Amino acid sequence: MKNSHSIIRCGWVRDNDLYRAYHDEEWGVPVHDDRKHFEMLILEGAQAGLSWETVLKKRAGYRTAFKDFDPEKVAGMTDAELEKQLQNPAIIRNRLKVFSARKNARVFLELQQEFGSFDNYVWRFVDGKPLDGKRQSLEDVPAETVESDRLSRDLKKRGMSFVGSTIIYAHMQATGLVNDHLVSCFRYSEVK
Numbered sequence: 001m002k003n004s005h006s007i008i009r010c011g012w013v014r015d016n017d018l019y020r021a022y023h024d025e026e027w028g029v030p031v032h033d034d035r036k037h038f039e040m041l042i043l044e045g046a047q048a049g050l051s052w053e054t055v056l057k058k059r060a061g062y063r064t065a066f067k068d069f070d071p072e073k074v075a076g077m078t079d080a081e082l083e084k085q086l087q088n089p090a091i092i093r094n095r096l097k098v099f100s101a102r103k104n105a106r107v108f109l110e111l112q113q114e115f116g117s118f119d120n121y122v123w124r125f126v127d128g129k130p131l132d133g134k135r136q137s138l139e140d141v142p143a144e145t146v147e148s149d150r151l152s153r154d155l156k157k158r159g160m161s162f163v164g165s166t167i168i169y170a171h172m173q174a175t176g177l178v179n180d181h182l183v184s185c186f187r188y189s190e191v192k
Contacts, residue, residue, distance in 0.1 A: 008184050008186055009185050010138070010187075011182070018057065019056070021050075022056060023187065027173065028173060028181050029179070030176030032123075034108075035071070036069075036175070037122060038118070038172050040067065041108070041160075041163070042062060042074075044170050045101075048167055050092065054093070056095075058092060061090025065088055074101055075102060075105035075106045075109055077101075078100050082098050082099055082101075082102060083109075096161070104162070107155070110141075122151065125147050126147060130191075132178075133178055133181075142167060142169070144168075144169045148166075151172070152164055152165040170178065179191055
């Protein structure tokens with residue numbers, strides 16, 4: 001991680017160590033690991049209506065609560081296990097979000113079965129290579145796109161929840177399906 005405050009980063013990073021580490025090491029790097037995709041789906045869904053900083057602070061809690069983001073184990077969680085998580089202060093205790101993790105894990109496994117991996121499935125929506133946003137300013141970064149609309153609709157049709165187009169676009173940004181680092185950001189060319 002680059003610690004220098006003089007490095008040009010995307011404007012959303014601000015002077016926040018959590019954001020800086022996430023931005024500098026993870027955000028926008030193309031992901032081809034199914035467990036990482038599943039982790040980001042759970043975290044992005046949990047973030048709905050909240051700040052990303054809140055989710056990053058609770059990420060370790062989510063890792064423990066949701067079995068190191070193993071979709072098979074999450075798909076097998078019982079109602080009692082999920083109810084217990086509603087008392088867990090290490091995660092966001094929203095009933096719909098907590099229970100959606102299991103439902104989404106089951107759909108995730110179906111997608112793996114159908115396409116060989118979730119990665120194969122999701123990268124189809126960008127023709128197998130990251131979209132280059134070439135964003136000049138934060139105002140140029142959309143909340144959703146045609147691609148996120150298509151992916152969101154397909155995931156919803158298959159039974160996932162907390163996968164609206166805005167959430168899915170955030171997932172696409174986080175997992176490098178789109179490079180939305182500003183062109184002035186040092187990471188733009190590194191993840192390109």
